[in-house]
Amino acid sequence: MSGRTYRVPFPARGSILDVDELAAVCELVRSDHTLSGGEFRDRFERRFRDYIGTAHAISVTSGTVALELAIHLADLRPGDEVIVTPQTYQATIQPLLDREVKVTFCDVDPHTLNMGPDVLETLISDRTAAIVLVHYGGYPAEMNRIMDAARKNGAFVIEDCAHALGSSYHGRIPGSLADIGCFSFHSSKNLTTLGEGGMLTFDRDDCAERLARIRSNQVDGIFRPAGNHLLEPPALLPWMMFAEDVYQVDCAEVSRAGTNATLSEAAAAIGIVQMDRLAELSSRRRSTAHRLDKIVAGYEGLRLHRPPSIIEHAYHLYTFFVDAGADVRERLVRTLDRRGIEVQLRYFPLHLTPEWRSRGHGIGECPIAEQTWFSGHMNLPCHPTLSDEQIDYLVETLDRSLAEVLEYADDVPAPQPANSSRGAPCRSST
Numbered sequence: 001m002s003g004r005t006y007r008v009p010f011p012a013r014g015s016i017l018d019v020d021e022l023a024a025v026c027e028l029v030r031s032d033h034t035l036s037g038g039e040f041r042d043r044f045e046r047r048f049r050d051y052i053g054t055a056h057a058i059s060v061t062s063g064t065v066a067l068e069l070a071i072h073l074a075d076l077r078p079g080d081e082v083i084v085t086p087q088t089y090q091a092t093i094q095p096l097l098d099r100e101v102k103v104t105f106c107d108v109d110p111h112t113l114n115m116g117p118d119v120l121e122t123l124i125s126d127r128t129a130a131i132v133l134v135h136y137g138g139y140p141a142e143m144n145r146i147m148d149a150a151r152k153n154g155a156f157v158i159e160d161c162a163h164a165l166g167s168s169y170h171g172r173i174p175g176s177l178a179d180i181g182c183f184s185f186h187s188s189k190n191l192t193t194l195g196e197g198g199m200l201t202f203d204r205d206d207c208a209e210r211l212a213r214i215r216s217n218q219v220d221g222i223f224r225p226a227g228n229h230l231l232e233p234p235a236l237l238p239w240m241m242f243a244e245d246v247y248q249v250d251c252a253e254v255s256r257a258g259t260n261a262t263l264s265e266a267a268a269a270i271g272i273v274q275m276d277r278l279a280e281l282s283s284r285r286r287s288t289a290h291r292l293d294k295i296v297a298g299y300e301g302l303r304l305h306r307p308p309s310i311i312e313h314a315y316h317l318y319t320f321f322v323d324a325g326a327d328v329r330e331r332l333v334r335t336l337d338r339r340g341i342e343v344q345l346r347y348f349p350l351h352l353t354p355e356w357r358s359r360g361h362g363i364g365e366c367p368i369a370e371q372t373w374f375s376g377h378m379n380l381p382c383h384p385t386l387s388d389e390q391i392d393y394l395v396e397t398l399d400r401s402l403a404e405v406l407e408y409a410d411d412v413p414a415p416q417p418a419n420s421s422r423g424a425p426c427r428s429s430t
């Protein structure tokens with residue numbers, strides 16, 4: 001579907017950044033303030049942490065880096081089991097490709113497309129070291145049951161919140177519902193920091209200390225000579241180079257060298273303004289989604305991706321289900337596409353991708369995720385850069401297309417051979 005210009009494109013065109021974000025960057029670059037790792041980063045992190053409701057928020061350069069570091073903090077050992085969702089963007093579980101762990105895909109719930117708690121409860125055991133899940137499309141996963149199961153079995157839980165900003169779950173904010181939350185500020189996401197950026201949110205102080213070191217080129221570990229006075233550092237060295245609590249005693253924890261994943265000050269300055277606008281940006285997504293829901297709800301054989309009122313959907317993706325089968329979905333996708341609406345099917349089930357098949361995964365492992373992608377769902381544009389005119393056209397075109405395609409499916413019998421007539425056999429001899 002690439003290469004065409006759609007009247008209503010799926011991804012954002014241009015950006016959601018506006019004059020206030022520009023002003024923040026202008027002010028920063030004309031000041032004598034550093035552009036790397038300073039006050040704006042700290043302010044953005046405090047703002048984000050307070051919004052999410054965690055003790056810590058640590059910014060990094062992308063959502064992918066946030067997930068890599070979160071999986072690193074799970075301290076997985078060879079042979080550990082990790083349970084993951086198959087229905088997400090590949091970055092959610094990509095870091096596991098390089099580890100000697102046993103990855104188990106947990107099928108999704110057919111209504112939410114999130115990790116299904118019923119299936120999880122059959123898979124989890126004391127061998128489960130970690131769980132990695134996503135809040136699909138901005139619909140929060142069933143975290144109460146998932147965390148109960150995880151706590152009983154001692155599993156570390158990572159929430160991929162790349163879609164979830166603007167959602168809520170029983171009065172709490174995703175990113176505060178598990179051990180660690182990972183956000184992306186890529187330009188397609190609900191909030192962006194100049195195109196790329198990410199954040200980790202969590203409560204544990206030990207994680208904060210390790211992350212602060214890893215993301216700024218220091219090793220992940222604390223140097224402690226443990227009573228061995230030969231290794232005691234010269235007094236001047238720690239005084240000059242490290243805060244006292246950093247240069248300590250215990251090499252055993254060093255498991256990863258540091259990297260540089262510092263969010264730039266310009267990106268952080270924009271992030272602060274975007275936090276001010278989060279409610280406005282979320283409500284634009286929500287209002288488009290509700291208009292589309294109204295249309296979809298008017299037809300039989302379709303199902304909404306709509307949570308109960310105690311859960312708020314962030315509509316990073318607008319999703320609905322076509323229960324009438326693969327043929328009907330295909331006709332609908334082709335009809336909308338012909339009319340300039342770009343439809344997507346997010347996401348191809350990850351256990352069926354070559355990298356996971358080559359590790360022993362395959363068809364039949366997650367029947368609901370497979371059935372949904374191959375025949376049951378679709379995603380329509382609902383990005384806040386869509387103009388009012390584009391949204392009107394999207395809503396009207398969806399209605400017209402559904403009427404045509406579904407009426408055809410319900411009322412018109414399958415095409416008959418030219419020489420037959422309905423209801424009577426061709427030859428009624430004898």
Ligand SMILES: *Cc1c(COP(=O)(O)O)cnc(C)c1O
Pocket residue numbers: 062063064065088089091092134160162163183184185186196197198
């Ligand atoms: C976008 C996205 C990521 C990756 O974030 P980047 O900032 O692009 O690296 C991870 N997980 C999900 C579910 C995403 O949608």
